[in-house]
Amino acid sequence: MNEPLKLFADIYTCMYLQMLIIIPLAAGVLFFAIPERFHSVKGILTLATALVTGYLGIALYSADPQMTAQGEILGRRCMALFNADILQNSEGFLTFTLDGLSKMIILFISILALLILVYTLIYNKNARVSNYYPWFLITLGSSYGAVLSDNLILFVIFWGILGITLYKLIPGKDEKSSAAAKKTMILIGASDTIMLVGVAIVWKLTDTLSINNISLETNNILTVTAFLALLVGSFTKAGAFPFHSWVPDYSETAPASSAALLPASLDKLLGIYFLARLTTNLFVMTEGIKLLLLTIGVLTIITAVLMALMQHDSKRLLGYHAVSQVGYMIVGFGLGSLVGIAAGLFHMINNAIYKSGLFLSTGAVERQTGKSDIAELGGLSKAMPVTFAASLIFAMSISGVPPFNGFASKWMIYQGIIDFGAGEGLASRLWFVWLGLAVLGSALTLASFVKFIGGIFLGRREPAMTKISEVPFLMWLPMAVLALFCILFGVFATGTIIPELFTPVVGAFTFNGLWSSSFVSLLVLISFILGFLIYLATGRKNFRTEESFIGGESAEKLGASFPAPEFYKTFSEFRLFSRIHERAEAKAFDIYDLSKKAVFWLSGGLSNAHTGVLPGYVIWVCAGLIIMLLIMI
Amino acid sequence: MVVNLFWFFIFPGLLFMTVAGGLLSWFDRKITARVQFRKGPPLLQPFYDFFKLLLVKETILPKHGSAFVFLLAPLLSLFGATMAGLFILLPLFNIETGFRGDIIVIFYLLTLPSFSYIIGALASGNPLAAVGASREMKLIISYELTFLLLVAAVIMKSGQQFDLNSIITAQQSHSPFIGSISGVLLFIAGIFCIQAKLALVPFDMPEAEAELASGIYIEYSGPPYAMIRLTKQIMLFILPALIVALLMNGMNPGINIVWLILKILGIVLLLTLIRNTNPRVKIKQASRFFLVWMNLLVVIAIVLIAFGL
Numbered sequence: 001m002n003e004p005l006k007l008f009a010d011i012y013t014c015m016y017l018q019m020l021i022i023i024p025l026a027a028g029v030l031f032f033a034i035p036e037r038f039h040s041v042k043g044i045l046t047l048a049t050a051l052v053t054g055y056l057g058i059a060l061y062s063a064d065p066q067m068t069a070q071g072e073i074l075g076r077r078c079m080a081l082f083n084a085d086i087l088q089n090s091e092g093f094l095t096f097t098l099d100g101l102s103k104m105i106i107l108f109i110s111i112l113a114l115l116i117l118v119y120t121l122i123y124n125k126n127a128r129v130s131n132y133y134p135w136f137l138i139t140l141g142s143s144y145g146a147v148l149s150d151n152l153i154l155f156v157i158f159w160g161i162l163g164i165t166l167y168k169l170i171p172g173k174d175e176k177s178s179a180a181a182k183k184t185m186i187l188i189g190a191s192d193t194i195m196l197v198g199v200a201i202v203w204k205l206t207d208t209l210s211i212n213n214i215s216l217e218t219n220n221i222l223t224v225t226a227f228l229a230l231l232v233g234s235f236t237k238a239g240a241f242p243f244h245s246w247v248p249d250y251s252e253t254a255p256a257s258s259a260a261l262l263p264a265s266l267d268k269l270l271g272i273y274f275l276a277r278l279t280t281n282l283f284v285m286t287e288g289i290k291l292l293l294l295t296i297g298v299l300t301i302i303t304a305v306l307m308a309l310m311q312h313d314s315k316r317l318l319g320y321h322a323v324s325q326v327g328y329m330i331v332g333f334g335l336g337s338l339v340g341i342a343a344g345l346f347h348m349i350n351n352a353i354y355k356s357g358l359f360l361s362t363g364a365v366e367r368q369t370g371k372s373d374i375a376e377l378g379g380l381s382k383a384m385p386v387t388f389a390a391s392l393i394f395a396m397s398i399s400g401v402p403p404f405n406g407f408a409s410k411w412m413i414y415q416g417i418i419d420f421g422a423g424e425g426l427a428s429r430l431w432f433v434w435l436g437l438a439v440l441g442s443a444l445t446l447a448s449f450v451k452f453i454g455g456i457f458l459g460r461r462e463p464a465m466t467k468i469s470e471v472p473f474l475m476w477l478p479m480a481v482l483a484l485f486c487i488l489f490g491v492f493a494t495g496t497i498i499p500e501l502f503t504p505v506v507g508a509f510t511f512n513g514l515w516s517s518s519f520v521s522l523l524v525l526i527s528f529i530l531g532f533l534i535y536l537a538t539g540r541k542n543f544r545t546e547e548s549f550i551g552g553e554s555a556e557k558l559g560a561s562f563p564a565p566e567f568y569k570t571f572s573e574f575r576l577f578s579r580i581h582e583r584a585e586a587k588a589f590d591i592y593d594l595s596k597k598a599v600f601w602l603s604g605g606l607s608n609a610h611t612g613v614l615p616g617y618v619i620w621v622c623a624g625l626i627i628m629l630l631i632m633i
Numbered sequence: 634m635v636v637n638l639f640w641f642f643i644f645p646g647l648l649f650m651t652v653a654g655g656l657l658s659w660f661d662r663k664i665t666a667r668v669q670f671r672k673g674p675p676l677l678q679p680f681y682d683f684f685k686l687l688l689v690k691e692t693i694l695p696k697h698g699s700a701f702v703f704l705l706a707p708l709l710s711l712f713g714a715t716m717a718g719l720f721i722l723l724p725l726f727n728i729e730t731g732f733r734g735d736i737i738v739i740f741y742l743l744t745l746p747s748f749s750y751i752i753g754a755l756a757s758g759n760p761l762a763a764v765g766a767s768r769e770m771k772l773i774i775s776y777e778l779t780f781l782l783l784v785a786a787v788i789m790k791s792g793q794q795f796d797l798n799s800i801i802t803a804q805q806s807h808s809p810f811i812g813s814i815s816g817v818l819l820f821i822a823g824i825f826c827i828q829a830k831l832a833l834v835p836f837d838m839p840e841a842e843a844e845l846a847s848g849i850y851i852e853y854s855g856p857p858y859a860m861i862r863l864t865k866q867i868m869l870f871i872l873p874a875l876i877v878a879l880l881m882n883g884m885n886p887g888i889n890i891v892w893l894i895l896k897i898l899g900i901v902l903l904l905t906l907i908r909n910t911n912p913r914v915k916i917k918q919a920s921r922f923f924l925v926w927m928n929l930l931v932v933i934a935i936v937l938i939a940f941g942l
Contacts, residue, residue, distance in 0.1 A: 379758065381699035388699070401748060402741050414737045415795070422793040432785040432935060436778055439740075443777040446748065447770050454755035459763065460697045513735040514796060519634075520734075523641055524712055531708035531860070538687055538856045545694045548759035548852060567767045570917050 017096055020056045020106070021145045024049055028137030036130060043121045046133040050114050053140065057110035061103050095210055097150035100505035101345075105147045105273050108349055112265045112356055113140050115478040119360050120257040122475045123367060128255045129171050136261070139165040143266050147273055152199045152209040156192065159233070162262075162270070163188035169258040170250065177253035183592050184246040190595075191236035191243060198229030202282070211281055218286050227283050234278060238271025239263060240330055241300040244323040245590040248307075251319030256363020259315065263322050264359050265352040272329050272348040279333050280341065291427040293334030294434050301327030301441035306577075307584060309448045309568050312374045314362045317452060318355070321398065324441060325351045328413055331438060334427075335416045338509035342502045343412035349501075350405040350489060354394040357482035361391040364471045364479070365456060374452065379461030383468040388457045390479040395453050397486040399446035403521045405486050408493035410442060415513040451567045491521040637732045645722035647715050654866030655679040657901055661869065664905045679866060686859035693854045697758030706753025707853070707860035713745025714864045718871035724797040725878050725893075736784055736795045739875070743830065746864050747773050750839075750849045757852035765848025768916050769832070769839035775923040776829040782931040783822050786815065787879045789938050801883035809882035815937040820880055822931050824903060827872045829919070831865070834908035838916050873900035 027049045034042050117136065124132055138161065145158035167185040172178040199209070201222060206214050216223045232243065239247040251259045279285055279293075301324050308320035325347070332344025364387045365380065366372045381388040397404040400411075414435060421431030470476065489497050494517045503509070572578045587593040609620070640646055658679040666673030694700045720734035720742070734742070751769050754762035788795050790810050791803035810816040829836040840848045853861055877883060877896045884893040914922070 379697060381702065381756075392702075399748075400741065401745065402738070407741060411737055411741075415735070418737075418788060418793060418795050421789075429939075432782060432789070435785055436782050439781045440774075440778045443744075443774050446744075447774055450748075450751055450755070450766070450770050453752070454763070454766070458698050458702070458752075458755040458758070460758050512795070513737060514733045515735065515738050516732060519637065519732065520716065523716065526638075527712040527715075528705070528708055531711070532704070534687075535692070535704060535856050543692050543694060545696055545700075547696050548757065548762075549846070550759065550761055568771065570771055570920065573917060574921075 016056050016060050017098060017148060020053055020060065021141055021148065023056075024053050024137040024141035024144070028134045028141060031134040031137065032131065039124070039133065040121075042133045043117075043124070046137055047114075047117055047121065049137060050110075050117050050140065053144070054110040054114050057106045057144075060098065061107045094154065095150040096148045097212060098148065101273065101276060102147045104345070104349075104501060104505055105269050106144060108352060109140070109143050109147070109266060109269060112269075112352055113261065115481055116257060116261050116265070116356060116360070119260075119363075119475050119478040122472050123257050123363060124255070129169055129258065132169065132257070135165045135168045139169070139261065139266065143270060146270055150211050152202065152211060155211070156195060156199060159195070159237070159270075159274075160192050162237075162267075163192060166250075166262050166267075169262065170254040180246070180249040180253040184250050187236060187243065187246045187592055191233050194229050195233035198226045198233070201226035201229070211277055214282050215284060216282065217284050218289055223283070224289075227278065227289065230278055230282070231275075234271050234274040235296075236271075237267050238275065238326045238329070239267065239323045240271075240326045241296060241303055241323070242589065242591050244300070244304065244326075245587075245592050247323050248316050248319035251322060251359070252313055252316040256315070256359050256366065259319075260356040260359035260363070263319065264355040268322070268326065268329075268348060268352050268355070271326070272333075272344065275330070275333055276341065276345065279336070285336050287425045287427060290334050290336055293330055294427055294430075297327045297329075297331035297334055298434055298437040298441075299327070300324065300330065302437055302444075303584075303589075305441050305444040305448065306581070309444055309451075310572065310581060311448075312455075314365070314372050314374050314377075314452060314456060315359070317374070317448060318358050318362060321358075321445065321448070322355055324445065325355065325398070327441065328410065328438065331434060332413050332416060335413075335420045337416055337419060338506050339412060339419060339511070340416035342498065342506045342509060343409055343416050345505060346412060346493075346498065346502055347406075347409035350397065350409050350486075353482055353485045353489070354397040354406065357390060357394040357479055357486070358398070360475075360479050360482070361387050361394065362456075364475055367475075368468050368471060369465060374455035376462070377456045377465075378459045379457070380465070380468060381457040383461070383465070384457075384470045386470060386476040386480060390476070390483040391457065392453060393483040393486050395449040397490065399449050400442045401446070403490045403517050403524060405489035405493065408490050408497075408515075408517060410438075411513060411515055412498075412511075413438065415511065419512060447568065454567075491518055493517045637730065640723065640728075640730060640732065641715065641719055645726060645728070646719050650715065650718050650722075650867045650870055651863060654863070654868075654870040655683070657869050657897070658866045660898065660901060661905045664902060665909055668906075668909045683859055683862060686854075686862065687856050690855040690858075692856055693852070695757040695759065695852050698756045700756075702756035703753055703852070704857055706749040706756065707857045707864070710746035710749035710753075710864045711860050711867075713742050713749065714867040714871065717742035717745070718867055718874075721797065721871050721875050721878060724801055725874055725883055727884070733796070733798070736788070736797055736800070739797070740781065740784060743868075743872075743875075744773065744777070746868060747830070750861070753853070754849035754851075759852050761845050762849055762851050765839045765841070765845050765851070768841075769849055771916050771920060772829055772832070772836060772839060775920040776826050776927075779822055779923050779927040779931055780826045780830075782928065782935065783819055783826065784879070786819055786931060786935050786938055789935065790815070797878055801878055804882045805885060809880065811880045811882075813937075814942050815934040816880055818930050818934040818937070820876070822927050822934070823876050823880065824900070824907070825923070825927060827876065827900075828904060828907060829923070830872060831868055831904070833904060835911045835914050836919050837908075837913055838919070841913065869901065870897070873897045873904075876900055 027045070031042055031045065120132065142158045142161040142165065146155055146162065149155040149158060163185065166188060167181050170177055170181040170184070172181050202214060202216070203209055205216065205222065205226070208214060216226070218224050218227050236243040247263050250263055304320045304324035304327070308317050308324060311317040311320060328347050329344040329351070332340045332347060334340070362372060364384065365377065368384065369377060369380075371377055393404065397406040400407045417431055417435045417438065420428055422428070494511070494515055572581065583589065642648060656676075659674065659676055662678070663673040695703055717739050720739050723730060723733065747769055751766040754766040787800060787810065791800045794800055794803060804810055811820050832839055840850065845851070850858065850861060874897060877893065877900070881896055884890060
């Protein structure tokens with residue numbers, strides 16, 4: 001452990017690794033010096049920096065074969081910071097890890113950050129958030145740092161910086177957004193503190209802080225406490241029930257570029273990365289922990305998606321889905337099998353892709369129309385064709401429509417659950433509950449995205465929106481690329497993506513399910529082409545465009561379309577559901593609100609003592625003095 | 634590859650399913666007519682209807698919404714039905730190919746037609762179609778959990794196998810699943826799920842001729858409508874076939890094809906009789922029926938299976 005340098009055959013890998021973390025952090029700090037007036041210049045410089053780190057990320061992904069081959073043993077430690085003496089004796093602290101998992105996460109952080117940045121160059125022209133670019137770079141550097149660190153303290157430091165950048169990437173100009181920012185800050189900060197408790201216990205138990213060297217059995221109260229404390233950190237970052245409540249608020253008020261960057265992609269990647277480390281490296285899961293993870297997983301899926309179903313602000317709706325999808329990943333990890341872990345990771349990547357895409361497309365709609373409420377939008381498919389096509393693909397991916405990527409990873413999770421059912425124990429016996437709720441969640445996701453797509457892009461256009469046009473090239477390009485990723489990851493899922501990307505990370509596993517994604521996709525394509533040929537051949541002379549038939553009434557008189565908020569009104573007529581929903585809207589299940597109430601109640605008791613009468617205070621002081629003296633003597 | 638294309642387009646794929654579905658559709662209409670003391674259509678009537686829509690009738694495109702998505706939706710629905718049908722029929726007919734799908738894949742593909750109807754209806758920009766789409770979506774949410782639990786119960790019965798071939802083999806080596814108490818309960822739930830999936834009468838609120846004028850299909854005409862009709866006919870064939878595969882022993886090799894036909898005809902007869910003797914329920918009633926009663930039924934079946942009944 002004290003001779004980290006010798007372990008590397010290739011010194012460049014080590015250098016790349018440090019550069020990856022230092023360059024964005026340094027550049028970010030430096031760019032604070034450039035005045036806000038030149039934010040386009042800042043944007044270009046940031047893009048250049050992100051390109052460099054992106055290159056480094058890809059270089060690391062394909063890093064030297066010796067290290068990859070023996071990555072489990074050799075490639076874990078690296079300490080050659082500038083070859084300087086100032087950091088002597090810190091070898092045990094500044095240790096980094098580079099294995100299949102961290103390499104994969106680094107790769108996707110680089111790709112997603114780059115795409116979102118290109119989008120932001122246009123989107124952020126009027127500087128919605130001050131100092132967006134410096135904070136963006138610091139976020140990027142810290143994310144790399146968190147994924148690469150092997151030392152738990154180093155990890156927590158980078159993790160903490162991410163909480164601050166999350167706070168700074170929201171404008172905080174009006175009351176609502178500053179309240180959301182504060183809530184985020186407090187929840188993330190609190191979870192970081194709890195995490196530190198976990199780290200302390202782990203250190204006490206094992207005398208080491210290196211993630212790689214720890215493997216604790218969760219069989220006594222102390223290790224379980226440590227596991228749960230660290231789990232809180234992972235869940236809060238990823239946004240799982242019951243620590244999710246910052247995600248919808250943040251998504252609703254933050255600009256689309258920030259929401260797409262953090263809650264939608266990087267925070268998911270990091271939170272689930274840490275969950276993967278927790279369940280596969282740091283701790284050995286027992287039956288009880290599996291049951292806990294599976295329960296939290298399905299609860300997250302169902303509660304969040306039910307909330308999403310009733311939303312009509314498109315960004316808030318997406319925020320709830322950002323929570324709901326985490327449930328699938330947690331279920332995957334809760335299964336503990338190789339298929340489950342691979343499925344969880346695959347779903348994490350897929351979710352980062354389509355969820356950031358969805359945020360970008362709502363951002364595009366909001367930029368062009370100034371609105372984000374589904375009820376006020378409609379019929380934009382002809383005005384914004386690229387955004388519409390991309391959103392439709394994202395929506396189908398997230399709802400698990402075959403053959404897109406969301407289906408591929410959900411299918412893996414389902415077969416993981418069915419395999420899990422063959423085992424012994426309570427968690428295995430209840431497999432049909434996990435499966436049933438996961439599939440129901442998928443159907444509900446489909447339902448709320450039908451509303452999303454139908455309400456924003458289909459239907460009739462409002463008369464005020466006749467002059468809406470498509471967003472500029474640099475804004476729709478990232479969406480198109482993300483949509484392409486959704487298609488490719490779905491089409492080549494079983495043949496290429498899973499064996500090439502995920503088998504190196506989790507190890508070889510076999511499928512019991514049968515799904516030939518590529519061939520089915522080919523059939524989809526053939527069917528569409530044949531279908532349109534039939535349309536053209538049979539109806540060439542017979543196409544006619546007509547006004548809708550509404551039983552002989554005039555559409556204009558009737559007030560046009562069926563409003564999106566009415567879509568699932570039937571469900572709110574069920575008494576049980578509506579009662580829970582009302583409570584949830586009133587934040588009765590929000591851990592932030594509950595703890596806020598508790599704090600105010602406590603401080604209310606204390607503030608009663610503040611009477612403002614001087615003799616009263618003098619009595620308090622004297623009483624305190626006497627008590628102190630008594631204790632000391 | 635070419636062989637797989639043959640499976641997909643000719644037998645037991647699109648062409649075969651079109652013929653079988655058309656004949657079953659005639660059977661359904663004939664029974665309905667007899668129930669109502671009418672004479673009923675000739676044997677080839679469904680095919681006449683189909684070719685009239687495809688070749689003679691004009692295509693009317695909606696003025697609002699998205700014409701491209703409006704035209705794409707029927708193709709997607711037809712694809713979903715055909716693909717699911719292929720994955721159901723290949724194991725049912727004991728045809729061994731490398732090209733298969735497990736039951737989760739079939740489950741998702743079977744949702745594809747309903748999903749495409751909804752997207753197509755919303756793309757037409759017609760408010761009546763949007764009401765239909767909203768009802769169809771609510772119907773999907775209602776029966777999806779029941780249908781999945783039914784599938785899960787069958788998986789449990791066959792010892793955690795979720796490949797249709799193994800499920801059929803498991804039944805043929807012992808006894809058909811329907812021969813137990815839990816199997817009967819599952820069969821009842823299955824019939825109602827199919828009824829809802831096909832949007833037949835107690836659950837036909839997405840179409841609702843009386844108040845929505847065919848709801849989700851209101852704007853469709855000509856070839857796109859022909860595709861939708863075709864999808865519905867194929868679904869009328871493959872959903873009973875799925876029940877036969879899941880619960881009723883599939884098909885033993887040899888002369889037993891007659892048995893298979895009789896089983897499918899029996900299920901379609903049951904569906905037709907239900908649809909001719911019941912009034913349409915409200916969407917809320919349908920939701921409650923599935924979410925509470927049918928789920929309860931299937932969960933009871935699962936508990937029985939856990940006790941080996």
